[in-house]
Amino acid sequence: MTIRHKRQAYDGIVAVSPASVPYQRFSKEAAHWWIARALRQSITAAGLRPGHIDGLTVSSFTLFPDSAVGLTQHLGLSPRWLDDIPMGGACGVAALRRAARAVQSGDANVVACVAGDTNHVDSFRRMLSSFSRFAQDASYPYGAGGPNACFALLTDHYMRQFGATREDFGRICVAQRQNALRNPHAVMKSPLTMEQYLGARAISDPIALFDCVMPVAGAEAFLVMREEDAKSTGLPYAHIRSTIERHNAFADDPIQMRGGWEMDVDELYAMAGLKPSDMDLVQTYDDYPVIVMMQLEDLGFCGKGEAPAFVRAHDLTIGGDFPHNTSGGQLSAGQPGAAGGFLGLVEAIRQVTGKAGPTQVPGARNALASGFGMINFDRGLCSGAIILSGSGDD
Numbered sequence: 504m505t506i507r508h509k510r511q512a513y514d515g516i517v518a519v520s521p522a523s524v525p526y527q528r529f530s531k532e533a534a535h536w537w538i539a540r541a542l543r544q545s546i547t548a549a550g551l552r553p554g555h556i557d558g559l560t561v562s563s564f565t566l567f568p569d570s571a572v573g574l575t576q577h578l579g580l581s582p583r584w585l586d587d588i589p590m591g592g593a594c595g596v597a598a599l600r601r602a603a604r605a606v607q608s609g610d611a612n613v614v615a616c617v618a619g620d621t622n623h624v625d626s627f628r629r630m631l632s633s634f635s636r637f638a639q640d641a642s643y644p645y646g647a648g649g650p651n652a653c654f655a656l657l658t659d660h661y662m663r664q665f666g667a668t669r670e671d672f673g674r675i676c677v678a679q680r681q682n683a684l685r686n687p688h689a690v691m692k693s694p695l696t697m698e699q700y701l702g703a704r705a706i707s708d709p710i711a712l713f714d715c716v717m718p719v720a721g722a723e724a725f726l727v728m729r730e731e732d733a734k735s736t737g738l739p740y741a742h743i744r745s746t747i748e749r750h751n752a753f754a755d756d757p758i759q760m761r762g763g764w765e766m767d768v769d770e771l772y773a774m775a776g777l778k779p780s781d782m783d784l785v786q787t788y789d790d791y792p793v794i795v796m797m798q799l800e801d802l803g804f805c806g807k808g809e810a811p812a813f814v815r816a817h818d819l820t821i822g823g824d825f826p827h828n829t830s831g832g833q834l835s836a837g838q839p840g841a842a843g844g845f846l847g848l849v850e851a852i853r854q855v856t857g858k859a860g861p862t863q864v865p866g867a868r869n870a871l872a873s874g875f876g877m878i879n880f881d882r883g884l885c886s887g888a889i890i891l892s893g894s895g896d897d
Contacts, residue, residue, distance in 0.1 A: 512774065515730050516603045517740035518891065520549040521849040521858075522724040525688045526837045530621050530720035534565040534840075535577050537619035541722035541842075542578065545615065549726055550736055558584040558611030558727075560602055562594035562618035562841040584611040591876025592788040593748070594618055594844035595723075596887030600746045602727035612728065619722025620840025650790065650878045651715060655707035658793040660758050662709065665808035669709065671815065672792035673700040675827075676713050676834055678819035679789070683831025685821060685861040690719055690837040713834070716790055721839030723849045733894075739856035741891040744869075745774035748887040756882075762875060763886035764801035772803065775890040777869060779803040782890075784826040784854055784864045786847030786872040789834050794883070795827075798873050802888060821864055829854065829862045848872040848889065855893035868893050 522545035524537055538561065546553060559582045561571035569577070571587035584605045588594045595618065602614035661667055677697055683689035695713060703712035733740040747770060749763025764771075772778055779802065787798040796810035804825075805813040817825040830836050830850045833843050851870040853859040859867075873888040 510770075510774065511607075513603050513607065513743035513746070516607050516727065516743055517730045517733050517894070518599060518725050518727055518743060518852050519733050519738045519740045520545045520726045521852040522548060523688060523849060524619070524722040526690050526719040526721035526839050527622070528690060528717070528719055529623065531623070532621055532720070534563045534619055534621045535569070535574065537621060537720060537722040538563065538566070538574065538617050539578055541619055541724035542615055542617050545617070545724040545726055549738055551613065553578070553580055555613050556580055556582065556615045558582050558602060558605050558614030560586040560588055560598040560614065560616045562588045562590070562598065562844060563620050564840045565620045582611070584614065590844065590874075590885045591841060592790060592844040592883070593874035593876040593885035593887045594841055595846075595848035596746060596872065596874045596889050597748055597885075598845075599725075599727060599743065599848065599889060600748060600887070603743055606727055606729060612732070614727045615724060616727060616845075617722065617724040618842040618845045620720065620842060622718050622720040622840070651707040651710060653878055653881060654791040654793060655710045656881075657759060658709055658714075658791065661760065661793050661796065664760065665811060667796070667811040669701060669711075670697065671811040672714060673697050674814045675789070675792045675795050675819065676700055678823070679828050679832045680835045681820050682829050682862060683835035686830045686836060687861070689831040689835055690717060691831065691835040695835075710791065714791055716833040716838035716843070719837035719839050721837065721842050723839070723842045723845035725845075725849055725852055739858060740894045741852045741855050742894065744777065744890040744892050745771050746887065746889045747771045750886075751884050752886065759882035760797065761801055761807070762797060762883065764798065764873065764888055768801060768803050771888055771890065777890060781869050782871045783867040784829055784851070784870050786828055786832075786851050786870065788844070788847065788873055788875040789828055789832040790838065790843070790875075792834075794875055798875065802871065802873060821862055826864045829859065829864060844874050844876055847874075851891050855891050857893065
């Protein structure tokens with residue numbers, strides 16, 4: 504028996520008050536400190552007080568031994584709706600989806616969505632050693648201490664299967680670095696040339712230095728509320744046009760060359776009443792360039808295996824014909840742990856509300872942001888995407 508009912512739209516629910524705490528390469532502060540700063544920045548920018556927040560979603564890898572519920576005491580909050588979202592790079596989309604439904608149903612009036620992590624000198628190694636049971640049993644004991652080896656296999660297979668070259672991946676990295684130079688908070692401050700990209704030291708063949716993100720400490724946040732409340736307080740807001748989410752998609756594929764987006768992409772555009780060509784900018788999750796290419800394909804911007812030709816034919820910079828990862832993405836702005844799953848979404852909210860400052864795409868109205876997370880030995884398990892439109896479309 505097949506049961507699938509049409510999903511309710513997100514009419515009347517909006518995302519507001521995006522906040523980013525400038526990233527640091529290393530920090531002596533706990534994740535709690537970073538999360539608190541992002542939350543305070545978002546609430547203050549909205550002209551609200553902590554008592555107005557009656558819903559909370561939290562994503563963090565380094566909050567342990569606390570969870571979202573423990574954090575409520577640290578922050579002095581008393582929410583009547585609470586969620587802890589352990590989905591890595593897909594946590595931003597998942598948080599917004601859950602928050603929107605909570606507000607829509609009346610379970611909460613204002614939900615704060617926040618993600619953040621610290622990065623002590625030894626944080627990354629310790630996290631990798633205990634990231635999952637697969638990591639503990641099948642990879643870490645044998646020297647594959649993290650995602651580099653996993654994504655090297657995926658990258659190598661993609662290159663062999665579809666004829667992608669290192670120059671194709673380099674086009675993504677070089678363009679994002681150019682975008683990052685306009686983002687004052689990006690950790691990468693120097694231009695990146697194709698020659699530098701191709702000449703970088705190997706990390707895990709065929710992955711080299713500039714294919715990898717730099718772990719940093721940082722936090723991101725935004726609020727979800729009713730459109731009428733945003734209007735009454737004069738807040739710029741982003742309409743939630745559609746969202747999708749999928750986990751452990753295509754489990755029988757021997758190697759991951761597609762994600763859950765492919766299963767639900769038609770619904771994503773149909774619910775929004777838009778098509779890929781209507782997007783003024785795209786924010787993909789970019790822990791490695793091969794995952795960017797996978798998303799470009801699965802989200803309908805080109806066919807499977809056609810992303811190398813797509814990036815050759817398009818300008819991915821802020822002023823180009825396909826603005827992509829306009830903040831620089833994780834490859835150049837940095838990967839702030841779980842907050843990396845918020846980075847593109849927070850930037851998309853800024854873009855469609857005209858508040859992106861130096862990274863603003865002129866006339867941006869519609870944006871797509873996608874997430875990908877939780878690499879579990881040989882594949883990422885979580886995927887999601889969202890289409891946002893600015894309030895100027897009213």
